[in-house]
Amino acid sequence: MRKILTLTVITGALLVFSNCNPGKNAASKRIPKTTYATGLSVVISNYCAPCHIPAKGGRKKAFDTYVSVRTDIDEMIRRIELNPADKGFMPFRSNTRLSDSVISVFNKWKNDGLLEN
Numbered sequence: 001m002r003k004i005l006t007l008t009v010i011t012g013a014l015l016v017f018s019n020c021n022p023g024k025n026a027a028s029k030r031i032p033k034t035t036y037a038t039g040l041s042v043v044i045s046n047y048c049a050p051c052h053i054p055a056k057g058g059r060k061k062a063f064d065t066y067v068s069v070r071t072d073i074d075e076m077i078r079r080i081e082l083n084p085a086d087k088g089f090m091p092f093r094s095n096t097r098l099s100d101s102v103i104s105v106f107n108k109w110k111n112d113g114l115l116e117n
Contacts, residue, residue, distance in 0.1 A: 033112040036066045040109045043102060044069065047091060066116045073114065077106050 034040065044063050050056035052063040063069050069076070079090040080098050091098070109115070 033115055034105060034109040035112075035115040035117055036069060036109065037117045039105055040069065041066075043105045047098060047102060051092065070114050073106065073110050077103075077110065080106065 045053065048063055049058065051058045051060045054062050054064060061068070061072070063072070063076070076090075079088050080103055082089040082097075084095050084097060089097075097103075
């Protein structure tokens with residue numbers, strides 16, 4: 001009887017602890033999610049102005065609000081990932097692509113769920 005009770009307790013403990021994965025929760029806490037307010041708006045201000053920022057004299061499609069960027073994020077990513085010789089390449093007045101780290105901010109924001117704040 002004692003063996004059966006011990007075996008039952010051990011089996012129950014294994015079932016409970018087999019679903020615990022502290023590494024998964026710790027990893028998600030270490031990498032903060034990118035938001036429009038804390039990450040992407042700064043990048044857009046630095047790399048898309050003045051053309052896409054009306055307050056800075058831009059006359060192209062405005063990307064100075066969360067809603068406008070959220071609506072066009074797929075097209076923005078497509079165009080910044082093009083090669084400079086491709087039609088539609090952005091930034092238009094540059095002969096070089098944005099750095100991979102800058103492009104990754106756009107992709108991370110999209111993959112993180114298009115968070116505003």
